[in-house]
Amino acid sequence: MKKRTRDLTIAAVIAAIYAVITMFLTYPMSYQASQFRVAEALTILPYFTPAAIPGLFLGCIIANLLSPVGPLDIIFGSLATLIGAILTYLIGKSNLKYKKYLSPLPPVIINAIVIGILLQYTLHWPLFITMLQVALGELLCCYGLGLPLLFVIEKNKELQKFF
Template identity: 55%
Template sequence: MNSKTKKIVYGALIAAVYAVVTVALAPISYGQVQVRVAEALTIMPFFSSYSIFGLFVGCIIANMIGGNGIFDVVFGSLATLISAVITYYIGKSNLRYKRYLAPLPPVVINGIIIGIELNFLYKLPLVASMLWVGLGEMIACYVLGLPLLLYIDKNDKIKSMIG
């Protein structure tokens, strides 16, 4: 398989897994108190740029199905895109603790953007919404995503397949 095809397939696989996991776990994937388990995949740009597109598309699909309307499709997906790009640059950096910083962008970016979105759409308290979404992101990204990152980082065979 040539390199371009491999990148497209890899991005599509990330998109599919993100969307399926999010929708399958819908009761905990949407709302003020949410743990979007698929957000653990937001560590993947640490290893490869082409996972950024997969995360973005997967989030668009999940948000289209999620029922919060076009506002969530646009801004929720944009939050994932911004987080993925920042995570990619963390992975390319020379920061000393970059493996532990990589899960942080989705926690902060989604906490802010989705918190504002929930305040706007449902008149939920802004700071509480930001904190709840941030806490759910922390669970997904640090409790699930960080061990995944560390596992991949120690496994040269997996890194060569996705890198």
């Protein structure tokens, strides 16, 4: 399979998995202040391949179609995921000593800021508390689920073939 076709396939599969987990398997907790999106565990995948970046972005766009915040979440929430994915990719390609442990951090920080501001603006929730709630949900998903996923992929030669 050509690299471009392979990368598009990987991106499409990641987008579909992200959207299905968010919209159907963990709805409505994916759209609350805690932003407990189990699919955010997938934000670790750019650590392994840049093909995950458009997949996460598209998956988030699709998932945010159900957001009670509406078009602003589709735009800004998805952009937050895109930025977090790019930063995770850059950490994965870096020479940082603890890059495995730092790689889940960008989605946590970016989403806490962007989604916190978005929820404060649209729903008039208290900014600092909302940012903390989003950060907590992201920490649980990105570190509690995403980091173990990173270790599983690293140790499994069969899974590594996909990335």
